[in-house]
Amino acid sequence: MTDHLSQTMYILLVDDNPNNLKVLSEAIQGCGWKALMATDGESAIAQAEYAHPDLILLDVMMPGIDGFETCQRLKANSITENIPIIFMTALSDATDKVKGLEIGAVDYITKPFQQEEVIARLKLHLKISHLTKTLEQRVQERTSELSQSVQQLQQTQLQLIQSEKMSTLGQLVAGIGHEINNPVGFLGGNRTHIEQYVQDLLRLIQLYEQKLPDPDADIDELIEEIDLEYIVEDLPKLLASMDQGITRLKDISCSLRTFARSDISSKVEFQIHEGLDSTLMLLKHRLKDQGNRPKIEVVAEYSDLPPISCYPGQLNQVFMNIIANAIDAFDELHQHRLEQNIAHDTTNTITITTSFEHEEQTVTVCIADNALGMPVEVKERIFEPSFTTKPVGKGTGLGLAISYQIIVDKHNGKIDCLSTPGKGTQFMITLPI
Incomplete structure (x- = not known):
């Protein structure tokens, strides 16, 4: 036996x-x-x-x-x-x-x-049954092992993609920051001198007008040709506009450095609001009126948050992925409305809310939009690697998969999604301090 x-x-x-x-x-x-x-x-x-x-x-x-x-x-x-x-x-x-x-x-x-025949057949079929059960168990075990291996491979691929992206982004931003800072510093420094020179020249002209109230015909002709009165009025405005442009360049440079900090090796103390603001600064051009699509209003409802220990560059990448997806959803919504000839009757809004839970010692970031929303079958797969609903060339399907890995694996946090078709989508990120 x-x-x-x-x-x-x-x-x-x-x-x-x-x-x-x-x-x-x-x-x-x-x-x-x-x-x-x-x-x-x-x-x-x-x-x-x-x-x-x-x-x-x-x-x-x-x-x-x-x-x-x-x-x-x-x-x-x-x-x-x-x-x-x-x-x-x-x-x-x-x-x-x-x-x-x-x-x-x-x-x-x-x-x-015959008893011997019965026993022989019973033994045969019990043995076959045992082998069948054993084979099924081995197949299940092997399938489970293969499934785990595939998941581990996907996780490893995501980590490699993430590390490569952050490394490349960090190097790129460092180079851009250096390239921007030098001319911006030059422009900022020279603008101060130009403003002083312009004021001095305008004072000189005013003094000439006082001392020589009756200029000759050639001077009168030139004043009329160049429209001196308009120049005197417009020059300060031009200088103020240049000042705004230089400030904007400084903000972009600062936001780039904040967004893609080289913090891969260890966690650092970071104020989440800085990351959200730098992300919005970098996406500012996409939030504006795009012709077919009205501008997107951003409502920031920030609570008092303590700094948290994290990888700032990676968290900012999560914020970038979610907010950029919301903007894409508004683009799709208005393309659909144009095709169906449906009137636009609501304000495009992205609402960012932050809160601090004292008992749990966690920080929560909620990013919500009132765009298209998602069907249940799509929402259930959004964190899967390579899953995307966007056209070929528009999305890799890695953004939210990497975001999930950053929040859950790298920061021991949680990321959840609520979505109602036709009403909007909400992402909730919870991070331990």
């Missing part, structure tokens, strides 16, 4: 003949197996559901429901469908044997039977 049959096996004997049950029971117990007995189909089904035998020896001719119907009901029941069934019959008609095999039996024993 093989090892797998040395453990206790339960055989359900189903026969309306008590003598047959007695003979079979003695033979089965002689092999070290346990015999369960039933004299009709109904009680056989009930015992099979309750006791889960390893094999069923089933008589064909019984009162009530016969063996064929009993077998069909056992095979239709999810609890008993995998139990091997061997038919016992006094019939030798090949048609009955084919019918039994077609409805799910694994073998046939013809009465009168």
Whole structure:
């Protein structure tokens, strides 16, 4: 007897003949197996559901429901469908044997039977059943291992993509920051001198006008040609406009440095509002009126937040992905409205809310839009690598997958999404301090 049959096996004997049950029971117990007995189909089904035998020896001719119907009901029941069934019959008609095999039996024993034959067939089918179960278990284990390997590979790929992006971005921003800072500093410094020079020249002209109230014809002609009065009025405005431009360049340079800080190796203390503001600064051009699409209003409802220990550059990348996706959603919404000739009746709004939970010592960032929203089947897959609803060339499907990894794996936080089709989407990010 093989090892797998040395453990206790339960055989359900189903026969309306008590003598047959007695003979079979003695033979089965002689092999070290346990015999369960039933004299009709109904009680056989009930015992099979309750006791889960390893094999069923089933008589064909019984009162009530016969063996064929009993077998069909056992095979239709999810609890008993995998139990091997061997038919016992006094019939030798090949048609009955084919019918039994077609409805799910694994073998046939013809009465009168030899005990040795019965035991041999029982051993064979118990062994086959054991091998089948073992194979299924091994397949499940192997499938699970492969699934884990695929997930680990995807995670590793995302980490490599993330590291490469942040490294490249950090180098790019460092170079851009350096390139911007030098001319901006030059312009800022010179603008101060130009403003002083212009004021001095205007004072000189005013003094000339006071001292020489009656200039000759050539001077009058030149004053009229250059429109001196307009120049005197417009020069301060031009200088103020240049000042705003230089300030804007400084803000962009500062936002770039804040957005993509080189902080890969260790966490640092960081104020989340700085990251949100720098992200919005970099996306400012996309928030403006785009012709077909009205401007997007940003409503920032910030609470007092303590700084948190984190990787600022990576968090900012999450903010960038979510807010940029919201802008894309507004673009799609207005393209749809144009195609359907639907009037625009609401203000495009992205609302950013932050809060601090004292008891949990966590910070929450909520980014919500009132754009398209997502169907349930899309929302359930948004964090999967390579899943995207955008046209070819418009999206990689990695933005939210990387965002999930940054929040959950890198920062031990949570990121959740609520979305209602036709009403909007909301992302909630919770981070430990």
